Amino acid sequence: xxxxxxxxxxxxxxxxxxxxxxxxxxxxxxxxxxxxxxxxxxxxxxxxxxxxxxxxxxxxxxxxxxxxxxxxxxxxxxxxxxxxxxxxxxxxxxxxxxxxxxxxxxxxxxxxxxxxxxxxxxxxxxxxxxxxxxxxxxxxxxxxxxxxxxxxxxxxxxxxxxxxxxxxxxxxxxxxxxxxxxxxxxxxxxxxxxxxxxxxxxxxxxxxxxxxxxxxxxxxxxxxxxxxxxxxxxxxxxxxxxxxxxxxxxxxxxxxxxxxxxxxxxxxxxxxxxxxxxxxxxxxxxxxxxxxxxxxxxxxxxxxxxxxxxxxxxxxxxxxxxxxxxxxxxxxxxxxxxxxxxxxxxxxxxxxxxxxxxxxxxxxxxxxxxxxxxxxxxxxxxxxxxxxxxxxxxxxxxxxxxxxxxxxxxxxxxxxxxxx
Numbered sequence: 001x002x003x004x005x006x007x008x009x010x011x012x013x014x015x016x017x018x019x020x021x022x023x024x025x026x027x028x029x030x031x032x033x034x035x036x037x038x039x040x041x042x043x044x045x046x047x048x049x050x051x052x053x054x055x056x057x058x059x060x061x062x063x064x065x066x067x068x069x070x071x072x073x074x075x076x077x078x079x080x081x082x083x084x085x086x087x088x089x090x091x092x093x094x095x096x097x098x099x100x101x102x103x104x105x106x107x108x109x110x111x112x113x114x115x116x117x118x119x120x121x122x123x124x125x126x127x128x129x130x131x132x133x134x135x136x137x138x139x140x141x142x143x144x145x146x147x148x149x150x151x152x153x154x155x156x157x158x159x160x161x162x163x164x165x166x167x168x169x170x171x172x173x174x175x176x177x178x179x180x181x182x183x184x185x186x187x188x189x190x191x192x193x194x195x196x197x198x199x200x201x202x203x204x205x206x207x208x209x210x211x212x213x214x215x216x217x218x219x220x221x222x223x224x225x226x227x228x229x230x231x232x233x234x235x236x237x238x239x240x241x242x243x244x245x246x247x248x249x250x251x252x253x254x255x256x257x258x259x260x261x262x263x264x265x266x267x268x269x270x271x272x273x274x275x276x277x278x279x280x281x282x283x284x285x286x287x288x289x290x291x292x293x294x295x296x297x298x299x300x301x302x303x304x305x306x307x308x309x310x311x312x313x314x315x316x317x318x319x320x321x322x323x324x325x326x327x328x329x330x331x332x333x334x335x336x337x338x339x340x341x342x343x344x345x346x347x348x349x350x351x352x353x354x355x356x357x358x359x360x361x362x363x364x365x366x367x368x369x370x371x372x373x374x375x376x377x378x379x380x381x382x383x384x385x386x387x388x389x390x391x392x393x394x395x396x397x398x399x400x401x402x403x404x405x406x407x408x409x410x411x412x413x414x415x416x417x418x419x420x
Contacts, residue, residue: 003038003065005058034058038065040076048077079166080123085114087122087166088157102248108150109157112137117154122166125158127174134180143347147180186390189360190353194331201330202323208278209305213354214361215271217376220351221245222257224314227301228284231267231275238267240377242301244289244313251294252313254301257377265375278304287313324351359384363391 009028015021032049036058040046050058068074088109095102116133134151141147155172162170171177190198199210212218212226221243230239241262247253256262284302291299305314325343328334334344355376362372369392373384 003036003062005055005062006035006037007033007055008035009033009052036062038062041069041074042076046077073168075123075165075167077123079164081121082166083118084120084122084125084157085118087161088114088118091157091160103246105153108153112141112150113154113157122158122161125167125171127171127176130171130174130177134177138180144180145182148182151179187356187359187387188348189356189391194333195354195357197331198327198333201327203308205278205282205308206305206319206323208274209351210354211271211274213351214357215268215274216265217355217358218265219243219258219355219377220316220319223351224303224305224316224319225254225301226304228279228304229302231272233267233272233276236267236269236272237264239264244316246315246317247290247292247294249294252289252315253292253294253296254289254299255292259377259379261377261379263374263377275304285310289313320350359388360391363388 008031009025010022011025012020012022033052034050034055035047036050037045037047048058048061050061065074092102092106092109095105113133116136117129120129134147137147137150141150151172155170158167158170158172161167172179195210195214199207202210209223212223213220216238218226218240222240225242225244226238226240227242230241232238239262240257242254243257244252245255247255282304284304285306286300287303287306288298288300290296303313306312307314307318321343325334325346328346328349329336329343333349334346337343359372359376362375369385369388370381372388373381376384378384
């Protein structure tokens with residue numbers, strides 16, 4: 001057995017006659033009687049106290065400690081007493097990802113996990129606690145896709161805790177815990193009529209932003225971070241190498257596109273014409289922002305779109321609240337809010353809907369998935385296929401069209417007609 005058990009109610013002494021006798025200590029009858037003690041792998045003494053009548057339980061505890069140390073499963077009892085809140089806060093503060101990644105993860109952990117799991121010691125977590133939390137989460141967050149993201153962040157905290165020897169295994173990965181399912185809803189692209197109705201509903205200085213989304217597939221941050229020198233009016237290509245994004249502390253910065261993936265997309269003549277007209281009416285403005293981080297080097301770019309007062313880059317949340325959602329109301333996409341209320345949540349009708357429209361147009365025209373994936377800036381063409389496969393012309397549809405073409409009147413043998 002690792003260590004030994006101390007009986008704090010009795011002590012062994014040598015009497016004046018030289019005999020060994022057992023006598024009561026000053027603590028007799030008060031407090032926890034047995035203290036199980038052992039030396040941990042770090043060389044320091046560890047202990048745990050047990051009440052009177054529980055010596056066998058103390059022995060079992062020491063036996064388990066010994067087995068865990070021999071089997072490489074040892075967890076310092078004090079480390080296991082660290083609560084989820086304490087460890088999660090420490091984990092969040094140690095993250096080195098960029099601000100746009102840290103902020104949402106912080107919200108997910110602090111708003112949706114810590115209130116339910118925060119007070120429980122890490123060493124006490126079992127799969128049932130995760131199942132109970134997921135049931136609460138389902139009631140609080142209707143969107144399965146967002147619950148899945150939150151679950152992934154919480155699982156990452158537990159994985160780090162396992163690696164830091166706070167618990168044996170990640171309870172989120174137990175076979176009886178089912179992660180929230182992915183969002184299997186199909187993308188329903190906007191119609192041409194809706195796309196241009198929303199465009200017409202925006203202030204004139206921002207209408208060309210719709211053309212960059214619907215006609216070039218740019219993301220919102222890429223649209224607001226597009227400098228004039230990356231538009232190839234002569235070459236017919238548009239280079240996407242920058243975006244405006246929110247960094248730590250809510251500060252705007254210039255940065256590379258999502259996943260640091262620069263790309264070139266075809267610039268249609270019609271879109272090029274719109275952009276030229278936009279620049280004549282609203283000349284590009286020089287905007288200076290830090291690169292990548294709030295303390296990064298300052299970079300100046302001549303942007304197509306700036307704030308209404310002409311001073312600074314467009315912040316997407318301000319744009320969405322002040323212009324995009326009112327435009328959706330005018331176009332009849334979402335209802336007008338009641339006095340004193342905010343606009344209806346419209347995640348599926350954000351500016352990202354313009355990228356879906358762009359994808360649907362290209363696929364309908366016969367563009368292949370690999371090219372579309374490149375133009376959209378996706379890392380994996382398989383992801384593009386999974387999102388948009390239902391928009392691709394079906395093989396049976398192509399077969400019918402091919403046969404109908406063959407049997408059309410102009411291809412029939414001379415003098416042959418369909419029977420009436």
